Amino acid sequence: MPIIATEGLAKDYRLGPHTVHALRGVSVTLERGEFVAVMGPSGSGKSTLMNLLGCLDRPTAGRYWLDGEDVAQLSRDQLATVRNAKIGFVFQQFNLLPRTSAIENVELPLLYAGGNPRTRRERARARLDEVGLAQREHHHPSQLSGGQQQRVAIARALVNDPAVILADEPTGNLDTRTSAEIMALLQRLNRGGLTIVLVTHEPDIAAFAGRRLVFRDGRLTSDERGSAEDAAAVLASLPEEEAIV
């Protein structure tokens, strides 16, 4: 069973008297454990697709099965529950709560899932450990580097054991070396069986994904599978001074 399957997914926006066809019927299937890069220039519809895949929005037409469940026409609240249980978001801006410790940030999705506070703390701690920040759990975002903040965000995305991670330009605000670090982390998680969908406009970053979808004018124009570059190897080849953040 595919983790994500869409059929003729379309999204129109009304902008005054005009209708903008942001997405014009996309049918795509993603298998469990895939690492997929979504590419395309701005206005190509890749952001709209991500919003739909992330259950942040509802399609105008078409169908969408997430982890076997038809989620295309769920209500706002039902979508919130689906997001909470099945999707982990990683953003370009990190979107951590300011003046809130790393561990509390990681815990956030669990607060909306309910359950016992001690279990929550334990799960959040385990995820922070997984991204290599076990020693920083009481640091606030302002006390962390960009790369560390994105790691906290990744830990937060992982904490609910989601079916899929949606990463929207996760390296957009990071330098080359830190980007490579984040990609190495994502590749490591992917090898552990996690499905990742990555939106990027940088071919260098897309090269780390095993499958690349290219969008143009609201349509899927290219879907190629190839060998992925190993981010850990790239990281090792980078000169040391790049490490300064």
Add this chain to the structure above:
Amino acid sequence: MVFQTLRIALRSLRVNKLRTALTMLGIMIGVGAVIAMVSVGTGAQARVAEQIQSLGSNLIIVLPGSRNSAGLRLGQGSQVTITEDDAAAIGREIPLVQAVAPSSRGNAQVVYGNLNWSTNITGVTSDFFEARDWAIYSGRPILREDTDGATKVALLGQTAALNLFGDSDPVGEIIRIKKVPFTVVGVLTRKGQTTWGQDQDDVIVIPLSTAKKKVLGASQANSRSVHSISIKVLPGEDMSEAEAQVRTLLRDRHRLQPYQEDDFWIRNLAEVLQTQEETSAVLTYLLAAIASVSLLVGGIGIMNIMLVSVTERTREIGLRMAVGARGRDILTQFLVEAVTLSLIGGIIGIVLGIGSSNAISYFAEWHTVLAPGAVVLAFGFAAAIGIFFGFYPARKASRLDPIEALRYE
């Protein structure tokens, strides 16, 4: 889940401590002001109520009036126009009346041992104590036998007792009023001052008959005349109705023609005080209303801050929605934040209000009464304000589109 929401809200409030404190300040001042002002007003009401109590509720007093003789109008009390027989008739013929007590008074020098004191001597009948709601502190009251036999017994008011006897017990002692020896048979309870500041306890009460014969002397015109008649109306009966019946009866007994004015005065004192009590109640409402305005302003302050907070935290709201917060989770969070602000502000306000109420009574020497009702009301009002003024910003937050909110700069 409720606990969880509370935790989220408290966490958000902790993040911006100064703003939280400033927002609370409005509610604090509002609640504090309501409590302090209401306690000032209630204090004034309580004082009036005390005076009504001391005077005897349901009391009508008939005083002699002026008599118009051959075009020469004399002042009030210039003629002794009311009599013991009037009093008896009132008691007999008006069913609304519970007790009637005629009395005469005058001033006299009173001597005990080497002490002397000029005080008010009031001659009364046995009904006096019931009519005036005046209890006996120690000893016994004036009895029917005392008036019938014109015995030389006296009861002392608290002030008179203090001035003649100090701390020792006067009962059984002999005092001389205008050189006539009287046996003190009792002491009256404290009555306090009248509304116009007269000390009601500076008095010696003796039988009416004795007073006329030995102390005050009887009017030459009419030996049955008295200085006043105190009438106690049955509880729950209409005072104005009783007053009207007394007037009709007395006019009839005094054979006054319709064109003639009353030759007596009726004082419905409870009614006068009732008006005063109403005035002070209005004062209380007025003070509470003014203070409520500051509470309202405090509430608007909360709404203001919550709206700013929602705008400022748009991305946070978007993120919370992205990770699974439903509209109602966001709504509850902001609502709980607003209510928490107003409740904590309210609690501090209560402390502040009680403190300033005590400070007012201490420094301004104004009698204040802390009304528990006002405290509960102000607190409830603060909570309601939190909900009312928090709801709009909270709903606004809960209706944000997660995509837009996440993109918000």
